[in-house]
Amino acid sequence: MQPSGLQAPRCALQSTNRSSSSQGILMYGATAPVEHDGKTWFLQLAVSERLMDLFHGAFALPFMGAGIVLFSLVMLFVFAACAYITVGYTLKPLREVSESAAAISPRSLHSRLQVSSIPSEVVPLVDSFNRALQRLENVAEAVDVRLVLAQAPIAADPWQADRSALFTLLKNLLENAIQHALKALRCEWKLARTT
DSSP: OOSSSOOOOOOOOOOOOEEEEEETTTEEEEEEEHHHHTEEEEEEEEEHHHHHHHIIIIIIIHHHHHHHHHHHHHHHHHHHHHHHHHHHHHHHHHHHHHHHHHOOGGGGGOOOOOOSSSOOOTHHHHHHHHHHHHHHHHHHHHHHHHHHHHSSOOOOOOOOOHHHHHHHHHHHHHHHHHHHSTTTTOOOOOOOOOO
């Protein structure tokens, strides 16, 4: 740095860029006036083209590429975490409804799914499921009444039935019992002919 008699305005930074060739090596130079304690100083910097190429090729470009890759990986992780949390939060009411539906068994057909905490887009589906449960409960009650009547103690006069209708009724009851019974249950039928 060299003092100079030139008065540059305070806090003003002026710079000039120049290039020159020294012994066949291209040099880039810059000069900037700096004012300090009422005196103007000139800051000068000269860099060869080879050093600039080294900085760009060996440092700037590789570190910039690594920075872009690292930033992309961090952003991908942040996006994946946000998506996981958002989807989990969004699907929580559906999981609860699904667990409630799975808890309904043939012995608890009177249970219904609650529509208060689920998204409005799923409410028609849950309402349809509840109506199907109601119809199934009505059918189950009707079948129970028929079975209770058939198992009631028979009075002195045995009741008469159409053999083909009775066969169809028993066949349907047996098929439904086999198809809808839990795997752990065993269906057992005893038929006896009385004359």
